[in-house]
Amino acid sequence: MSKQQAEVPYGTLDLLILKTLEAMGPLHGYAIARRIEQVSGDSLQLSQGSVHPALIRLEQEGWIRTDWGISETNRKVKFYSLTKAGKKQVRVEVENWEKATALVARFLEPL
Amino acid sequence: MMSVRRALERLLALVRRRRLDRELENEILAHLELAERDAMARGLSPEEARRAARLRFGGIERMKEEHRDERSFRRIETLLRDLRYGLASLGRTPGFTAVVVSVLALGIGANVAMFSVVDAVLLKPLPFPQPDLIVRVWEAPQPGAVNATSAPDFVDWKRLANNVFDALSAEQSVSMALTDKDGATRLSGKAVTADYFRVFSAKAQLGRTFTPEEDQPGAAPLIVLSHAAWQSDFGGDPDILNRRPILDGVPHQVIGVLPPGAFDRDETRFWKPLVFTPDQQVRDLRWLTLYGRLRAGVTAARAGEHMQAINAALMAAHSIEDRNGTIVVAPLAPLLVGADLQRSIYVAFGAVALVLLIACANTVNLLLAKAASRGRELAVRAALGASRGCLIAQLLTESVVLCLLGGGAGVALAGLLIRAARPMLAESLPFTADVNLDLRVLAFAGVVALGVALLAGTFPALRATFSGVAESLNRSVRGSSGAHARLRRAIIIGEVALSLVLVCGALLLFRSLLKLQQLDTGIRVEKVLTMSVDLPAGAYPTPQKAALFYREAAQRLQAAPGVSEVGFSTVLPLRWISNGEGMFVPGIPEMVHVRFKRVDPGYFDALGIPVLAGRGIAGQDREGTPRVAVINQALAARLEQVARIKNPVGKAVRVSTPGYREMMEFIPEVEIVGVIRSERVSGPGDPDPPVVYVPLAQVPSPGVKLVIRTGAEMAAVMPAIREAVREIDPNLPLGDVATMEQVRDGTLSGASRPAGLIGTFAAIAVLLAAIGLYGVLSHTVTLQRREIGIRMALGAGATDVFSQVLRNALSMVTAGLVLGLLGTFALTRVMKNLLFEVSPLDPVALSIACVAIALIGLLAGFLPARRAATLDPVETLREEG
Numbered sequence: 001m002s003k004q005q006a007e008v009p010y011g012t013l014d015l016l017i018l019k020t021l022e023a024m025g026p027l028h029g030y031a032i033a034r035r036i037e038q039v040s041g042d043s044l045q046l047s048q049g050s051v052h053p054a055l056i057r058l059e060q061e062g063w064i065r066t067d068w069g070i071s072e073t074n075r076k077v078k079f080y081s082l083t084k085a086g087k088k089q090v091r092v093e094v095e096n097w098e099k100a101t102a103l104v105a106r107f108l109e110p111l
Numbered sequence: 112m113m114s115v116r117r118a119l120e121r122l123l124a125l126v127r128r129r130r131l132d133r134e135l136e137n138e139i140l141a142h143l144e145l146a147e148r149d150a151m152a153r154g155l156s157p158e159e160a161r162r163a164a165r166l167r168f169g170g171i172e173r174m175k176e177e178h179r180d181e182r183s184f185r186r187i188e189t190l191l192r193d194l195r196y197g198l199a200s201l202g203r204t205p206g207f208t209a210v211v212v213s214v215l216a217l218g219i220g221a222n223v224a225m226f227s228v229v230d231a232v233l234l235k236p237l238p239f240p241q242p243d244l245i246v247r248v249w250e251a252p253q254p255g256a257v258n259a260t261s262a263p264d265f266v267d268w269k270r271l272a273n274n275v276f277d278a279l280s281a282e283q284s285v286s287m288a289l290t291d292k293d294g295a296t297r298l299s300g301k302a303v304t305a306d307y308f309r310v311f312s313a314k315a316q317l318g319r320t321f322t323p324e325e326d327q328p329g330a331a332p333l334i335v336l337s338h339a340a341w342q343s344d345f346g347g348d349p350d351i352l353n354r355r356p357i358l359d360g361v362p363h364q365v366i367g368v369l370p371p372g373a374f375d376r377d378e379t380r381f382w383k384p385l386v387f388t389p390d391q392q393v394r395d396l397r398w399l400t401l402y403g404r405l406r407a408g409v410t411a412a413r414a415g416e417h418m419q420a421i422n423a424a425l426m427a428a429h430s431i432e433d434r435n436g437t438i439v440v441a442p443l444a445p446l447l448v449g450a451d452l453q454r455s456i457y458v459a460f461g462a463v464a465l466v467l468l469i470a471c472a473n474t475v476n477l478l479l480a481k482a483a484s485r486g487r488e489l490a491v492r493a494a495l496g497a498s499r500g501c502l503i504a505q506l507l508t509e510s511v512v513l514c515l516l517g518g519g520a521g522v523a524l525a526g527l528l529i530r531a532a533r534p535m536l537a538e539s540l541p542f543t544a545d546v547n548l549d550l551r552v553l554a555f556a557g558v559v560a561l562g563v564a565l566l567a568g569t570f571p572a573l574r575a576t577f578s579g580v581a582e583s584l585n586r587s588v589r590g591s592s593g594a595h596a597r598l599r600r601a602i603i604i605g606e607v608a609l610s611l612v613l614v615c616g617a618l619l620l621f622r623s624l625l626k627l628q629q630l631d632t633g634i635r636v637e638k639v640l641t642m643s644v645d646l647p648a649g650a651y652p653t654p655q656k657a658a659l660f661y662r663e664a665a666q667r668l669q670a671a672p673g674v675s676e677v678g679f680s681t682v683l684p685l686r687w688i689s690n691g692e693g694m695f696v697p698g699i700p701e702m703v704h705v706r707f708k709r710v711d712p713g714y715f716d717a718l719g720i721p722v723l724a725g726r727g728i729a730g731q732d733r734e735g736t737p738r739v740a741v742i743n744q745a746l747a748a749r750l751e752q753v754a755r756i757k758n759p760v761g762k763a764v765r766v767s768t769p770g771y772r773e774m775m776e777f778i779p780e781v782e783i784v785g786v787i788r789s790e791r792v793s794g795p796g797d798p799d800p801p802v803v804y805v806p807l808a809q810v811p812s813p814g815v816k817l818v819i820r821t822g823a824e825m826a827a828v829m830p831a832i833r834e835a836v837r838e839i840d841p842n843l844p845l846g847d848v849a850t851m852e853q854v855r856d857g858t859l860s861g862a863s864r865p866a867g868l869i870g871t872f873a874a875i876a877v878l879l880a881a882i883g884l885y886g887v888l889s890h891t892v893t894l895q896r897r898e899i900g901i902r903m904a905l906g907a908g909a910t911d912v913f914s915q916v917l918r919n920a921l922s923m924v925t926a927g928l929v930l931g932l933l934g935t936f937a938l939t940r941v942m943k944n945l946l947f948e949v950s951p952l953d954p955v956a957l958s959i960a961c962v963a964i965a966l967i968g969l970l971a972g973f974l975p976a977r978r979a980a981t982l983d984p985v986e987t988l989r990e991e992g
Contacts, residue, residue: 028145030141031145048167049142049168049171053177053180060116060117060124060182071145072145072148073144073148075137075144076612078138
């Protein structure tokens, strides 16, 4: 682990998970964690376990749905997928994110 | 902000906790398996793969906590866990749990039962709409006196004061004979003017109540029934409104039945219109009870002022001069309760509050003992990372669980107590009081249980978690800690003091009760039956008819098997004689106020009242013979005082005398023929009033009481008595059947009623204090086993150890007694009003209480002391070494 690793920016784990599910379709918890690591090019310091608390929150909000499926190791696991409300939420979160980064970007421009 | 949906989901998660935990566990396992598989695919060994997978996953336990935080409300989950843990911990020590729960059940149960009485009598509004507007009205001759009202005054007031009263009604108690095919029954009722039910805002459940013209002369005979009367006397007949029951020989139409409720707790079974006859229109005859409903917004005080003005105008108009009373308009509720009952209730409530305090103290003690013996368990938990707040929360939860269990058992106990006491309550409480375990009482029980939990639980919880971990772990071999023991001693001393206060109070009340029972009633009460007879106007229109009935009834009853003596009187002994009359003695200007009683020749003999001078009433004293009277000692003394008459026998006086049915009085000349020893007319404390007795045969009354001396039990003689009366008049019911002892107890027990109640509470308190003392001493011995062992090993004898433990007990009891005596002295003022001829500092009662408590204290100390003395030093030292 010699590379410089970044922590997950505060409040963005939800967005990363939602975006992952939008792109990949139904996935189980491990696959979601792996996918986030791969996309970030292993530059993200993410404890894989922390996707689970985030998943229960998103499920309770009604943005994702769970279905039982069978994992590659032949175990019964939960597969998560976006709901209609979840798809809407992706757009909201993306918009929020863009607004926030645009705002910060303005402060970073040379005066 | 949390969305509504999420909040609901999180609440739902509380109940699905177990399933969600299992699913999470499963997810984690699956996650790690997949990670391991990937790692092995990258060429790692199974060992390395497992390690790598765990490393990448992060802290499993921390993640689980986070997961629980996210999915649900953490605090509630913790509380549920503590509750579960608390229940399990209580279940592990069933003996301890049973003792604490029963101690609390006694304390809380007694308080809940007592509160239900306080609530029904003193706190709840009267069970009528807008009860604050209901008042009673009278003219008080002197401040503080309650008085009846005359018919003309009532009619005038009602006419002139309708701007302050919505309704004003007069009431008089009556009784009527209900006759049907099975015989005759005596029903108590009220004659009321038409506005009566408007005053109480009572609507009929069936039919209607009275209309304004129905209390005018010439109105048809009507009655309204109470719900209870409809159910019991008329079998709940749905066709009741078409029935014409025969009352006093006259068919009456039932126009309405009231809904069930407060009126059913009164003895009134029916109401009939009160129609004033011409002879009742006399301003000097006060015989009506007035109830009014104020207009909204009018206060009782303003109504009083207004009535005062009306009365002044009336007095001027009727040129009345000798009346200088004030009109009182008083709210009904306090009048119904009365000062005596209120005081009794407060004292009894104070006593149960003490019982609760003692129960609380016991619970603290038991919890402290438990905390001490599980100091190790708590220390281990603290060492494993439980915070102090966590431990306190858990201990508090445990005491809350205990108190809720105790509260539940207490409510059940209170239900039993109320049910058992219901007959006594019905007798001594106003009819408006509905004593029940309703929501208010349950809320009270909940508050008390939680209050006790906080009071009894906080201290032991703080105490138990106060000492450091290392100290606790090390301490177990050292015996009891000093501060702990001091606290528990202080609690025991307080308990002993409180129970002494209760026991003293109970003993004082019992002594007062004994004094009351020894009170000289002036009559023979054993084997005397009493009952009342009311002659209906239809069958007995003239005084001659009534006199004939009394003579014949006396003869027949005398001959009935089991009857030895028979007497008639208008008023029973020990029952206050309400009609005051005047005696006019030649030579003195003012009249002598006397009480007036009509008796037959058998009365004095039946009650064993001796004639002191002259003769009693005789058979020859009847209509047509010279009018005579017998006076009591009190009147003889009064005559000597005001008229210097040394020997009243043979003196001629004039006595104002009521008529047979008409209200008009006449003032005949009578000769005093005898003096009798005073019989008691009123309750304890009041001196005997002057009484004049005139022959029932010369001045008959339509209503009389029968006094019958019997040779056998009441139940054995009653059928013969009923048969004898039925032979003369089959339509005449006998009412109010009671033994003379019951009559006496009814009059005297008003002051003594709390004695039994407080006695019970005192017994409970002493029991609790003894349990507490025993518990503390026995626990001390357990904690000091090692110390005792060492002392014995060093040569202390069994008697030394025994006496040391007992001395310890005795020192606590003595301190408690001193404190308790101080408390008793402080409460003398409260007790004084409840005691009859007993000082609140009665030395006999106080010393018996002290000795009793000291003995019980020694007994509680005896068993632990003996256990300490029989300890085997070798075993004790080995066991904890």
